[in-house]
Amino acid sequence: MASGPAANLSVLFAGTRRNIDKFGEFCIFSWESCIGSLREIAHPRFWRLLMPQMFEVGYRSLPVILITGAFVGMVLAVQAIEQFRAVGLEERMGAVVNISVVRELGPVLAGIMLAGRVGGALTAELGTMKVTEQIDALRSMGVDPIRYLVAPRVVACFLLTPILTLYANLTGSIGGWFISVVQRGVDSGPYWEFTQLAVDNFDLLSGVLKAFFFGAALGLISCFKGFYCRPGAEGVGRACTEAFVTSFMAILALDYFLAEALQTISIRIYGFRTFL
Amino acid sequence: MPATDAANDDVLIELRGVSKRFGTLTVLDGLDLTLQRGQTTVVIGESGTGKSVLLKHLVVLLRPDSGEVYFHGRRVDHLSEDQLVEVRKRFGFLFQMGALFDSMTVGENVAFPIVQHARPDDRQLEETVAQKLRMVGLDGLQSRSPGQISGGQRKRVALARAIALNPEVVLYDEPTTGLDPVRADVINELILKLKRELRVTGIVVTHDMTSAYKVADRIVMLDKGRIIADGPPEWYKTSNDPRVRRFVDGHANPEDLAALDD
Ligand SMILES: Nc1ncnc2c1ncn2[C@@H]1O[C@H](COP(=O)(O)OP(=O)(O)O)[C@@H](O)[C@H]1O
Ligand SMILES: [Mg+2]
Numbered sequence: 448m449a450s451g452p453a454a455n456l457s458v459l460f461a462g463t464r465r466n467i468d469k470f471g472e473f474c475i476f477s478w479e480s481c482i483g484s485l486r487e488i489a490h491p492r493f494w495r496l497l498m499p500q501m502f503e504v505g506y507r508s509l510p511v512i513l514i515t516g517a518f519v520g521m522v523l524a525v526q527a528i529e530q531f532r533a534v535g536l537e538e539r540m541g542a543v544v545n546i547s548v549v550r551e552l553g554p555v556l557a558g559i560m561l562a563g564r565v566g567g568a569l570t571a572e573l574g575t576m577k578v579t580e581q582i583d584a585l586r587s588m589g590v591d592p593i594r595y596l597v598a599p600r601v602v603a604c605f606l607l608t609p610i611l612t613l614y615a616n617l618t619g620s621i622g623g624w625f626i627s628v629v630q631r632g633v634d635s636g637p638y639w640e641f642t643q644l645a646v647d648n649f650d651l652l653s654g655v656l657k658a659f660f661f662g663a664a665l666g667l668i669s670c671f672k673g674f675y676c677r678p679g680a681e682g683v684g685r686a687c688t689e690a691f692v693t694s695f696m697a698i699l700a701l702d703y704f705l706a707e708a709l710q711t712i713s714i715r716i717y718g719f720r721t722f723l
Numbered sequence: 724m725p726a727t728d729a730a731n732d733d734v735l736i737e738l739r740g741v742s743k744r745f746g747t748l749t750v751l752d753g754l755d756l757t758l759q760r761g762q763t764t765v766v767i768g769e770s771g772t773g774k775s776v777l778l779k780h781l782v783v784l785l786r787p788d789s790g791e792v793y794f795h796g797r798r799v800d801h802l803s804e805d806q807l808v809e810v811r812k813r814f815g816f817l818f819q820m821g822a823l824f825d826s827m828t829v830g831e832n833v834a835f836p837i838v839q840h841a842r843p844d845d846r847q848l849e850e851t852v853a854q855k856l857r858m859v860g861l862d863g864l865q866s867r868s869p870g871q872i873s874g875g876q877r878k879r880v881a882l883a884r885a886i887a888l889n890p891e892v893v894l895y896d897e898p899t900t901g902l903d904p905v906r907a908d909v910i911n912e913l914i915l916k917l918k919r920e921l922r923v924t925g926i927v928v929t930h931d932m933t934s935a936y937k938v939a940d941r942i943v944m945l946d947k948g949r950i951i952a953d954g955p956p957e958w959y960k961t962s963n964d965p966r967v968r969r970f971v972d973g974h975a976n977p978e979d980l981a982a983l984d985d
Contacts, residue, residue: 580820586811
């Protein structure tokens with residue numbers, strides 16, 4: 448009989464093993480989805496499946512993304528402006544607000560909003576299909592559910608998260624400008640001049656590059672959770688929650704690693720740059 | 724127990740020692756089963772004994788933990804999903820809950836397998852869909868969504884979809900459950916007609932003994948993952964095996980009755 452610490456350890460091991468198994472399954476699923484997407488992408492029938500997904504992921508998410516972006520830019524400016532004014536540097540507000548939005552907040556918030564809005568819907572849709580045997584039905588008709596269901600959804604997330612990030616960047620910088628220049632009276636000319644000095648194409652591109660990763664991650668995670676959903680309405684609900692939490696963590700973790708890597712590259716190319 | 728009439732002895736599907744477990748639950752336990760071409764085999768057994776799991780093994784939607792599945796003498800249980808496409812196109816599968824795609828209309832559901840595997844022109848497709856729906860008595864409902872029709876109608880649409888590609892084998896998972904007796908009999912007639920006119924091999928999972936007696940060339944009874952009885956329908960009418968009698972006559976197990984008195 449196992450008891451005390453030994454029992455706890457064996458529970459811990461079993462839990463760890465289950466998670467490693469899950470992660471292995473996820474890797475295989477991701478691999479198959481990528482291969483499936485690549486093999487399908489040349490077919491017209493794939494584009495017929497992709498378009499409705501693009502509409503759902505892109506067009507339908509746009510309002511939320513625009514609004515979130517604007518508020519983030521505004522909040523950032525509100526928090527920073529008094530500090531900058533105190534040391535007489537308020538003209539440099541543009542540099543700080545815009546670089547934060549373009550490098551970090553735009554892509555991360557777009558990713559997280561999509562994980563909530565699109566990821567939840569994807570998991571619920573695929574989970575329901577799994578639970579009601581629609582996925583088995585597809586397979587029984589000789590249709591590969593990965594290529595038919597997963598590939599268009601993941602590709603739509605992959606392609607559109609970066610584009611939505613650009614929109615979030617746009618409204619974010621407008622929000623920052625509105626608070627700093629329009630509302631708190633910072634001089635418009637220097638505001639944008641310092642922005643131009645601080646924000647390089649590299650910063651814009653690094654944000655967009657991150658967004659590709661976030662889009663792929665949230666699409667794959669959400670589809671995976673739906674695909675391996677447990678039976679019943681409860682299973683679908685739980686899968687949705689798990690999908691969001693996992694996507695959220697994955698986005699932040701990827702963001703950290705990508706930030707480290709991109710920082711190193713930036714210093715290699717440009718040397719150290721100061722925002723101020 | 725009598726051996727099945729082996730006059731028409733070409734084997735279509737064969738299961739050899741198939742076992743399937745989910746976690747600690749053993750659902751199929753070394754099952755051997757041979758299915759003849761052109762026959763209708765009915766599988767009966769209590770809920771939860773693995774009848775649906777058995778059907779899923781025939782098209783390799785589930786893979787056995789041990790044992791083998793053969794189709795036309797060729798082993799199929801270890802084929803890849805891509806290789807299985809050709810096999811699966813020759814099957815029609817009516818799922819227990821219908822499994823209609825709820826993002827599509829009734830018509831699109833029936834058209835789905837055809838569109839995936841052939842390139843019919845629009846008129847031809849429309850005509851085939853109407854014909855399949857007519858066979859289940861639902862022509863005219865093409866533009867409804869699965870959410871707008873009753874459970875019994877959903878099941879019949881699912882049957883129309885299962886036979887859309889004129890399959891060689893049709894797997895019917897409880898085709899008459901949830902239908903009124905008249906509709907149920909239409910489905911029985913349809914199963915007989917498919918067998919008679921298109922030489923369709925049928926495997927019917929059911930609880931409905933009226934339907935079983937009507938359509939079966941052979942009835943197999945499953946219990947706890949094993950076959951406990953196998954014979955022509957007449958044999959079931961006279962068998963003295965207590966487990967068979969209880970199921971066929973619909974009497975509760977004495978142990979279950981005892982539990983009611985606690
Ligand atoms: N994919 C699965 N995962 C885990 N358990 C399953 C799965 N499919 C079926 N089972 C279990 O196997 C048993 C037999 O199920 P099933 O074949 O659906 O029974 P029935 O004879 O009523 O059709 C049930 O206890 C069910 O819970
Ligand atoms: Mg069943």
